[in-house]
Amino acid sequence: MSNITNQSLSEILENIKSKKISSLELTQAYIKNIENAKKLNAFVTTTFDQALENAKKFDNKPNNEQLLSGVPLAVKDLFCTENIKTTAGSNILNNFVPSYESTVTKNLWNNGAFLLGKLNCDEFAMGSSNETSFFGNVINPIGDHLVPGGSSGGSSSALAADLTPATIGTDTGGSIRQPASFTGTVGLKPTYGLCSRWGIVAFASSLDQAGPMTKTVNDCSIMLEAMSGFDEKDSTSINKKKETYSKNLKDNIKGLKIGIPKEYRVDNMPKEIDELWEKGKKILKDLGAQLIDISLPHTKYALPTYYIVAPAEASSNLARYDGVRYGYRSQKGKDLIEMYENTRSEGFGDEVKRRILIGTYVLSSGYYDAYYLKAQKVRQLIKKDFDDSFTKIDAILTPSTPSSAFKIGEKTNDPVSMYLNDIFTVPVNLAGLPALSLPAGLDKQGYPLGLQLIGKALDEQKILNIGYAFEKNCGYKNEIKKWWS
Amino acid sequence: MSKEKFDYFINGEKGKYEVVIGLEVHAQVLSNSKLFSGSSTKFGADPNKQVSLIDSAFPGMLPVINEECVKQAVRTGLGLNAKINNYSVFDRKNYFYADLPQGYQISQYKNPIVGEGKVLLDMPYGSKEIGIERLHLEQDAGKSIHDMDPSSTYVDLNRSGIALMEIVSKPHLRSPDEVNAYIKKLRTIMRYLGTCDGNMQEGSLRADVNVSVRKVGDKNFGTRCEIKNVNSIKFMQMAIEYEANRQVELLEDGKEIDQETRLFDTKKNETRSMRSKEDAHDYRYFPDPDLLPLRLEQKLIDDLKKSLPELPDNKKERFIQEYGLNSYEANVLVSEKEISDYYEEVAKLSDKKLAATWIMGDLFAMLNDKGLNISNSPISAKNFAELVQSIKSGEISGRIAKEVFEIMVESGDNPKKIIESKGMKQQSDPKELEKMINEILSKNKDKVDQYKAGKEKLFGFFVGQVMKLSGGNANPQLTNEILKKLLKG
Incomplete structure (x- = not known):
């Protein structure tokens, strides 16, 4: 089969099941693609030998009862993988090889998939363009001068370029949805607590959530089903019965009430984003959904709140990278304090340092109440806005991002304009809700744009269903010219 | 028993001072595994043999609360007649040190698991109630070993993550003797409860000691100094004695006391400044986002209360x-x-x-x-x-x-x-004794006569003879009675 890697995950699974293709052939096809796509810089580590072994093992004794039978997958390099280097895009973990496997990746392997490689990302998932990685920036397959979004930019790039049939990312403030939007792919940030955080390099613990990045909504439901589930090793994991999202996927959304929040129409938003939003509303309305104007009055405080809470947690979470037990250690320095200073100065990049400084500042005595505590209060108000709205609606439709993919280097010297890219995505993380970014169209430059569906906590099935119906009726197809090979 | 008077004061030229002491006791929770990991807590293992990925803070590791440690803290709180808080929060206390792998200690700051309580002390001058401010759960750090190598520090993480209860007293203690009684009482209560073995040699019980002085009759407290990590009652008493006198001397000289953290040097028997208030760490406490607030069902508390053993005050x-x-x-x-x-x-x-x-x-x-x-x-x-x-x-x-x-x-x-x-049974048969005594009296007629003539001292001689003859087994009381009777006759 010549263009197997063009296909969606569910199509590939069908082909494997019906033996139209072997797991080995499939794996070889992806390896070939990856080797031809080095320009994209999507991979930090490849595990080809191990993947080929696993593919052969599968072919010798196929088990087609699993959700991800015989499928190679590349994952964001924020997930700890047993005996495979895990860097979080940072020099400070450049030599770090975990002795353990994250719960989420283990769930994937337990469902029949195997590792193809580790995908580049912004350093410690801090970034919106994949330009903060120690391993260099990742290129968007849409155009060689474009960022793939971030922080899961290696994931979005690899997925859009057919280097993996599906992938997983993590989303702290939009790190799945924004890159999905920039590459014309599907990205889901699940409800906080649906996927275990155990074994994922932490950025901001109260916001971090792993989720699937796929070519289609159906693929997304398969991946979510495989990766999610209660984990007693994560105290914030939700203890509930596992759902079968793919089996329950329905495209009938008649009568569902879709909220349209007026606060998401921001100043200076490109006209085409607004037009895309209108298009989305029309599609859902034509499918029988009811559009309801809603207000989420504290939306404008979400970004500043996020940029207090996330750095605060990060400043503490990253304290463990001190050169004492693992990871990079500077050889300079005459005592413990100097060793810390040099290790962390040399080990962390500028964006990570910036956020550690911000986080340390907002938690400092004398500033805590004015910043951190106030941010926590605002966070509650933002959550309450959603809770109040969800008493009368089923889901919310918004744009995913305020622009399409921007140019490499365009925002690197202006952190605030970089942060503004997360304006539509961060409220959901603060509220712990699930949100799905769907490819919905192109801007006038021909770059993909996404729409976001926000659901009630644990209402993934519903937003997947709406997304499924939308996808069928949107008429959008992500066509990428393979200019790099 | 006549009651003594409390008399621990320091006399200066400008007046009489009383010493005000508050203790922060760190008691190791008796449990098989650590507060947030499954590692063993057994004392005396080889260095770094009881360390999990969580204790050593590897990337992506998450704490999970050990329920037994929570129960132990509740039991201890109940033993201190304290309020148990149904809602408490674990916070992160952030600071860098080589034996603190996470770069923060998980502790409880604003919302401890146990609130106010009290401990009753029996002092020679009567019983005295010492208020407990709070009890909270926290992780211990590892141990830095500085004397194994001239150029490096070694780190042992076996202690890292072990559960401690920090028991904070109100500033109600007034003398080294009261501190002694207080620590012993706490230890007794926790040993009754089985919540801490109280073994000070193994570091299961240690304390930070807050000391201030004020003139007798003053309503306001003086400026306090905190003496860190003292691990025996004797050293606590010595440190308080030294520190209180140091403070009085300063005041007598018209100087001010700096609020500071001090160390007790056990070799020189003195306290030394460790850091001043200005240099105090900013720990940047905030709720640990890896842990949900701890909510205790009232039923759990009630059940634990019902299952408490009899405590020393009640037993007494x-x-x-x-x-x-x-x-x-x-x-x-x-x-x-x-x-x-x-x-x-x-x-x-x-x-x-x-x-x-x-x-x-x-x-x-x-x-x-x-x-x-x-x-x-x-x-x-x-x-x-x-x-x-x-x-x-x-x-x-x-x-x-x-x-x-x-x-x-x-x-x-x-x-x-x-x-x-060994034939040690006491001879208590009156007939046998009488027989024996008659035998002695008849052998010593001269002495009997002297006795009857008024030399009553000889009574002891007769008793001695009886004891000698009986091999020490004669019942002394009966011997006396019978002797008296027969000598009269």
């Missing part, structure tokens, strides 16, 4: 009521759970009052002498009870009992057996 009252002991005896006998258990076992089988006297006298002296504690006493409670009963029934005299006791210590034998085999 019961000993006074049930066994007729005085307050001092009851106090001593409840000071360790093992002692109270031993006493009760003995008291059930013998005279309660006499049992107390003998346990607190000869048994304690012997244990102390041999460096043993009551749980490995060479004399079983049952045998001890038989010894007490033999004294009470008059079977042996107190003097003989001491000999029997010595043999019991060496052999572990049953006292009856010893008395039988």
Whole structure:
């Protein structure tokens, strides 16, 4: 089969099941693609030998009862993988090889998939363009001068370029949805607590959530089903019965009430984003959904709140990278304090340092109440806005991002304009809700744009269903010219 | 017992000062595994052998609360008559040190698991109530070892993550003696509860000591200094003594006291400044986002309350009521759970009052002498009870009992057996005694005459003769009675 890697995950699974293709052939096809796509810089580590072994093992004794039978997958390099280097895009973990496997990746392997490689990302998932990685920036397959979004930019790039049939990312403030939007792919940030955080390099613990990045909504439901589930090793994991999202996927959304929040129409938003939003509303309305104007009055405080809470947690979470037990250690320095200073100065990049400084500042005595505590209060108000709205609606439709993919280097010297890219995505993380970014169209430059569906906590099935119906009726197809090979 | 007066004051030229002390006691929770990981807490393992990925803070590792540690904290809170908070929060206390792998300690800051409580002290001048401010759970850090290598520091993470209870007293203590009584009382309560072994040598119990002084009668507290991490009662007392006098001297010289953290140098017997208030760490406390707030069901608290063992204060009252002991005896006998258990076992089988006297006298002296504690006493409670009963029934005299006791210590034998085999049984048969005494009197007619003529001192001679003849076994009381009767006749 010549263009197997063009296909969606569910199509590939069908082909494997019906033996139209072997797991080995499939794996070889992806390896070939990856080797031809080095320009994209999507991979930090490849595990080809191990993947080929696993593919052969599968072919010798196929088990087609699993959700991800015989499928190679590349994952964001924020997930700890047993005996495979895990860097979080940072020099400070450049030599770090975990002795353990994250719960989420283990769930994937337990469902029949195997590792193809580790995908580049912004350093410690801090970034919106994949330009903060120690391993260099990742290129968007849409155009060689474009960022793939971030922080899961290696994931979005690899997925859009057919280097993996599906992938997983993590989303702290939009790190799945924004890159999905920039590459014309599907990205889901699940409800906080649906996927275990155990074994994922932490950025901001109260916001971090792993989720699937796929070519289609159906693929997304398969991946979510495989990766999610209660984990007693994560105290914030939700203890509930596992759902079968793919089996329950329905495209009938008649009568569902879709909220349209007026606060998401921001100043200076490109006209085409607004037009895309209108298009989305029309599609859902034509499918029988009811559009309801809603207000989420504290939306404008979400970004500043996020940029207090996330750095605060990060400043503490990253304290463990001190050169004492693992990871990079500077050889300079005459005592413990100097060793810390040099290790962390040399080990962390500028964006990570910036956020550690911000986080340390907002938690400092004398500033805590004015910043951190106030941010926590605002966070509650933002959550309450959603809770109040969800008493009368089923889901919310918004744009995913305020622009399409921007140019490499365009925002690197202006952190605030970089942060503004997360304006539509961060409220959901603060509220712990699930949100799905769907490819919905192109801007006038021909770059993909996404729409976001926000659901009630644990209402993934519903937003997947709406997304499924939308996808069928949107008429959008992500066509990428393979200019790099 | 006449009550003494409290008299711990420091006299300066400008007035009389009282010392105000508050303690932050760190008590290691008795549990098999650490507060947030499954690692063992056993003391004395080789370095870094009881360390999980969580304790060493590997990337992506998450803490999960150990329920048993929570229960132990609740039990301790109940033992301190304290309010148990249904809602408490774990916070991160951020600072860098080589033996703190996470770069923060998980502790409880604004919302501790246990609130206000109280501890009752028995002082020579009466009983005194010491307020407890709070009790919270926190992780211990690892250990830095600086003296193994001239150029490097070694780190042992076996302690890292072990659960500690920090018990904060109100500033109600006024002397080193009260501190001694307070620590011992806390230790007794926790050992009764089985929540901390109180072993100070192994570091299971240590304290930060806050000391300030003020003129007697002053309403406001003076500026306090905190003496960090003192690990024996003796050192606490020495540190307080030194520190209080240092502060009084400063005040007498018209100087101010700096609020600071100090260290106690056990070799020089003095406290030294460690860091001033200005240099104090900013720990940047905030709720640990990896852990949900701890919500305790009232039922759990109630159930734990129901299952608490009898605590020393209650046991003391019961000993006074049930066994007729005085307050001092009851106090001593409840000071360790093992002692109270031993006493009760003995008291059930013998005279309660006499049992107390003998346990607190000869048994304690012997244990102390041999460096043993009551749980490995060479004399079983049952045998001890038989010894007490033999004294009470008059079977042996107190003097003989001491000999029997010595043999019991060496052999572990049953006292009856010893008395039988060594013929130590007291001669208490009046007829036998009378026969014996008549024999002596008839042999010593001259002395009898002298006695009757008024030389009453000779009475002792006759007693001595009886003892000699009976091999020391004659019942002294009966001997006296019979002698008197026969000498009159």
